[in-house]
Amino acid sequence: MKDQIVVIDSGLGGLNIYNTLVEQFPNENYIYVADEAYLPYGTKTKEFLTKRVEALINHFKDSKAIIIACNTASSVLPFMEKQYDNVVGIIELTANYASSINQKGSILVLATNLTIELGEYQKHIKLNNKESIPVKGSDFVTLVENKQTMDDKIYHDEAIKLIENKLLEHLGKFDTFICGCTHFGYLIPYFKEVLGDANYVVSDFVVAESLKTKVVLNKTKSNPTRLVYTTGNKDEFQLKMQSLKMNYKAESIAI
Numbered sequence: 418m419k420d421q422i423v424v425i426d427s428g429l430g431g432l433n434i435y436n437t438l439v440e441q442f443p444n445e446n447y448i449y450v451a452d453e454a455y456l457p458y459g460t461k462t463k464e465f466l467t468k469r470v471e472a473l474i475n476h477f478k479d480s481k482a483i484i485i486a487c488n489t490a491s492s493v494l495p496f497m498e499k500q501y502d503n504v505v506g507i508i509e510l511t512a513n514y515a516s517s518i519n520q521k522g523s524i525l526v527l528a529t530n531l532t533i534e535l536g537e538y539q540k541h542i543k544l545n546n547k548e549s550i551p552v553k554g555s556d557f558v559t560l561v562e563n564k565q566t567m568d569d570k571i572y573h574d575e576a577i578k579l580i581e582n583k584l585l586e587h588l589g590k591f592d593t594f595i596c597g598c599t600h601f602g603y604l605i606p607y608f609k610e611v612l613g614d615a616n617y618v619v620s621d622f623v624v625a626e627s628l629k630t631k632v633v634l635n636k637t638k639s640n641p642t643r644l645v646y647t648t649g650n651k652d653e654f655q656l657k658m659q660s661l662k663m664n665y666k667a668e669s670i671a672i
């Protein structure tokens with residue numbers, strides 16, 4: 418087994434989870450994989466994405482843990498031919514946490530089109546005897562991934578317009594809002610601007626809590642490694658990260 422924790426997303430979203438893990442468990446070696454060659458995941462078919470996620474997991478299968486820091490990829494985990502003990506999906510954990518803090522009204526789930534179609538959030542929220550309002554939001558992924566092409570004002574205005582179009586009709590019906598796509602953590606200030614106060618739930622903290630119970634984390638380590646890879650164009654990914662103030666050095670990986 419390799420003493421490394423691998424964090425996988427289609428692009429920029431999972432970096433929020435990666436940051437939290439690095440901060441909370443600094444004595445681990447980390448590899449982040451942004452599968453930008455296949456971005457976006459949320460508009461792919463279940464069959465295609467299942468194969469892709471299986472290929473990524475296979476590549477890193479002898480790692481200490483593989484965190485699927487992507488809700489869409491987590492949605493297809495049940496359909497893989499083989500299940501792996503070291504793979505951590507994020508939907509059930511996030512749905513359970515959101516259900517535990519929901520008090521009045523429903524839980525709004527904004528996620529990619531495929532995540533909503535596959536219904537894992539709706540299923541786990543129902544298992545907690547709570548109501549969900551599922552909303553398809555792959556357009557928001559495109560916005561976040563293209564931030565580097567816009568100035569702050571255009572980005573802000575585009576975000577507000579999308580939120581008003583997709584979500585304003587649900588205002589007053591929920592007290593808990595699941596950012597059911599890791600990309601959406603970047604948009605919380607804009608959600609708040611239009612929708613006001615709510616319990617905005619991201620997966621970062623619940624994943625970190627769960628990891629503690631799943632693996633033995635190192636107490637010390639000299640020079641732990643942090644590698645950020647993309648399957649796409651590394652210069653482009655570097656610029657995208659910079660636009661979100663994620664200052665990591667991107668390397669290429671072919672999988």
Ligand code: DGL
Binds near residue numbers: 426460487558
């Ligand atoms: N960040 C991913 C998620 O959490 C998906 C974005 C995409 O569509 O590629 O679902």
